[in-house]
Amino acid sequence: MEDEAYTDINGNPISLDCQKHCSFCREFTVSSPKMSIGKVMGYTCAVWLAAYAVFFITANTAVLTGAILFTLLGMMLHIHLVKVDHESVLVIGSLGIQVSSSYASGRETSTFIEMSQVKDVVINEAIYMHQIIYYLCILLKDPSAPDDVSRVVPLFQSSRPRLNCLVKVYKSCQEILSNC
Amino acid sequence: MGNRRRAAAFSHATQAVSGPTAETIKTAGRKHSICMVSDFFYPNMGGVESHIYLLSQCLIEKGHKVVVVTHAYGHRKGVRYLTNGLKVYYLPLQVMYNQSTTTTFFHSMPLLRCVFVRERITVVHSHSSFSAMAHDALFHAKTMGLNTVFTDHSLFGFADVSSVLTNKLLTVSLCDTNHIVCVSYTSKENTVLRAALDPEIVSVIPNAVEHGDFTPDPSQRNNDRITIVVISRLVYRKGIDLLSGIIPELCLKHPDLHFLIGGEGPKRLVLEEVREKYQLHDRVRLLGPLEHKDVRGVLVQGHIFLNTSLTEAFCMAIVEGASCGLQVVSTRVGGIPEVLPEDLITLCEPTVQSLCAGLETVIARQRSGSVSTPASVHARVRNLYTWRNVAERTEKVYDRVCGEEVLPLDRRLRRLRTHCGPVAGSIFAFVAVLDFLFLLFLQWWLPDRLMDLAADASGPFGLWRQEASESKSKAPSKRGGQ
Numbered sequence: 001m002e003d004e005a006y007t008d009i010n011g012n013p014i015s016l017d018c019q020k021h022c023s024f025c026r027e028f029t030v031s032s033p034k035m036s037i038g039k040v041m042g043y044t045c046a047v048w049l050a051a052y053a054v055f056f057i058t059a060n061t062a063v064l065t066g067a068i069l070f071t072l073l074g075m076m077l078h079i080h081l082v083k084v085d086h087e088s089v090l091v092i093g094s095l096g097i098q099v100s101s102s103y104a105s106g107r108e109t110s111t112f113i114e115m116s117q118v119k120d121v122v123i124n125e126a127i128y129m130h131q132i133i134y135y136l137c138i139l140l141k142d143p144s145a146p147d148d149v150s151r152v153v154p155l156f157q158s159s160r161p162r163l164n165c166l167v168k169v170y171k172s173c174q175e176i177l178s179n180c
Numbered sequence: 181m182g183n184r185r186r187a188a189a190f191s192h193a194t195q196a197v198s199g200p201t202a203e204t205i206k207t208a209g210r211k212h213s214i215c216m217v218s219d220f221f222y223p224n225m226g227g228v229e230s231h232i233y234l235l236s237q238c239l240i241e242k243g244h245k246v247v248v249v250t251h252a253y254g255h256r257k258g259v260r261y262l263t264n265g266l267k268v269y270y271l272p273l274q275v276m277y278n279q280s281t282t283t284t285f286f287h288s289m290p291l292l293r294c295v296f297v298r299e300r301i302t303v304v305h306s307h308s309s310f311s312a313m314a315h316d317a318l319f320h321a322k323t324m325g326l327n328t329v330f331t332d333h334s335l336f337g338f339a340d341v342s343s344v345l346t347n348k349l350l351t352v353s354l355c356d357t358n359h360i361v362c363v364s365y366t367s368k369e370n371t372v373l374r375a376a377l378d379p380e381i382v383s384v385i386p387n388a389v390e391h392g393d394f395t396p397d398p399s400q401r402n403n404d405r406i407t408i409v410v411i412s413r414l415v416y417r418k419g420i421d422l423l424s425g426i427i428p429e430l431c432l433k434h435p436d437l438h439f440l441i442g443g444e445g446p447k448r449l450v451l452e453e454v455r456e457k458y459q460l461h462d463r464v465r466l467l468g469p470l471e472h473k474d475v476r477g478v479l480v481q482g483h484i485f486l487n488t489s490l491t492e493a494f495c496m497a498i499v500e501g502a503s504c505g506l507q508v509v510s511t512r513v514g515g516i517p518e519v520l521p522e523d524l525i526t527l528c529e530p531t532v533q534s535l536c537a538g539l540e541t542v543i544a545r546q547r548s549g550s551v552s553t554p555a556s557v558h559a560r561v562r563n564l565y566t567w568r569n570v571a572e573r574t575e576k577v578y579d580r581v582c583g584e585e586v587l588p589l590d591r592r593l594r595r596l597r598t599h600c601g602p603v604a605g606s607i608f609a610f611v612a613v614l615d616f617l618f619l620l621f622l623q624w625w626l627p628d629r630l631m632d633l634a635a636d637a638s639g640p641f642g643l644w645r646q647e648a649s650e651s652k653s654k655a656p657s658k659r660g661g662q
Binding site for chain 1: 631
């Protein structure tokens with residue numbers, strides 16, 4: 001069902017997978033490309049070369065040990081805490097929305113938002129670093145004050161797809177939300 | 181001289197800005213995408229802020245797309261929408277002094293470029309020479325090849341160090357700007373001299389007043405006494421020291437004279453001292469800071485409006501006062517003599533004696549009942565300055581600017597070096613080259629094609645207007661569906 005090529009806001013290709021489980025249940029998964037071996041090699045080489053240069057001047061082997069430990073630890077933390085492979089949003093009409101993301105290390109986090117808390121799903125604009133981007137977010141409401149927005153939950157925070165991708169997800173979400 | 185200038189101002193009030201050229205006619209009727217840039221915008225209050233807002237509203241009404249860019253005010257950051265789909269970007273830039281941002285010439289470039297590209301801006305319109313962001317935007321817009329317009333809202337001196345420096349910056353900033361707008365003929369003279377400009381590219385478009393908001397209401401007046409209203413910020417520039425000299429002198433002579441003073445500022449202490457010293461607590465009321473919506477309620481209580489400004493490019497307050505049907509007494513400074521016809525205003529020199537003499541004549545006239553009625557004064561003023569007229573004339577400036585070419589880099593550098601002196605010219609030519617290189621870097625780092633174009637809220641393809649007209653026709657069915 002994929003026919004358009006999507007990219008994130010920096011121009012890297014991403015893929016969007018829409019699954020229709022039934023008429024009121026849909027899942028959208030945005031996958032970023034896997035970590036490339038070239039990039040890992042590049043960073044590792046850079047750190048090791050710098051460490052070797054320091055070692056060359058100071059003749060202290062602890063620098064080299066430190067560099068090896070640093071790269072290993074850095075890589076582990078990166079795949080465990082930073083690098084997200086898939087981000088998915090599962091919308092089930094009348095029940096709620098589940099937002100989950102799976103990291104490169106295999107760790108998964110997910111949160112579930114009850115439909116009674118969901119006010120709407122909208123596309124909003126924000127200033128992010130040195131650009132102005134569109135993002136998709138869920139507006140939450142407090143059951144005691146149903147007309148106010150109590151909190152905003154941004155979706156696809158790590159992959160940051162561009163507008164054409166967001167519009168597609170938005171339209172499907174609205175189809176389900178308007179029916180319940 | 182003053183008379184001639186004033187006469188010219190009135191004939192121009194209904195006329196075009198300048199003789200339309202062939203290019204203007206060709207581009208007339210085209211819809212522009214305008215980006216208003218200034219450090220000063222709501223929630224900050226003041227003349228520039230309301231000027232930008234009301235002008236934008238009238239331009240949107242005429243079918244143009246308007247976007248406002250300003251810096252973040254506290255928690256107000258990001259993108260907001262105001263009435264009729266006026267989109268406001270509150271960019272997170274550091275505020276330095278008096279709500280003006282710092283300028284490094286470069287750090288605002290990525291965000292401003294982002295706004296210009298995603299909104300498909302054709303004309304960049306900067307406001308106020310006090311605003312660093314406005315100058316930055318002009319600089320970057322010229323680097324990006326966009327047409328630029330600048331509106332100057334204030335008068336400046338030539339003598340002290342700070343004004344010498346600001347004037348130099350203004351020269352640099354305006355020497356390759358396509359068109360400059362001033363609010364009065366005095367302001368035009370001032371700007372042309374300060375920035376060493378060709379007067380041909382400077383237009384005069386006065387400010388306007390929402391006359392619907394300022395209608396007279398004589399029933400609010402207390403006719404047992406005569407009330408003088410003063411509404412201004414209580415700062416040195418507004419001549420509050422003169423006011424503190426006038427109050428005791430006139431209050432001693434006229435026991436039925438009352439003062440009503442609205443506004444806040446450091447000079448409030450001076451007025452409180454005067455009130456204390458002469459025991460005038462029941463006759464001089466200090467109202468403190470006023471919101472814009474409350475101004476009319478204060479104005480209609482008075483008989484005479486007093487303005488003691490020491491410098492003023494175009495005084496909105498006296499037009500508002502006259503619009504509420506008050507007799508206006510003002511100092512003869514800056515652009516004030518151009519603003520109102522002679523029989524609606526009493527002009528005095530900026531000294532206590534002259535202002536007292538002026539007020540005495542008006543008080544005598546008020547007592548004898550030989551003044552024109554508030555309604556007739558309002559009727560005369562209401563057609564002098566309207567925002568629609570301002571928008572029409574600004575539109576003509578845009579039409580003219582769009583027909584002009586933006587200087588390419590080599591000619592821009594030559595212009596900078598010939599117009600701004602060898603030292604400053606060379607420095608800023610260097611900065612312009614750096615800015616250009618920075619633009620090339622940004623275009624490589626984040627190409628234009630990666631930026632999502634923003635959905636238009638106003639303008640020919642404005643979603644806001646379509647929605648509004650749709651909801652108007654479909655309102656009942658839509659409500660039923662929900």
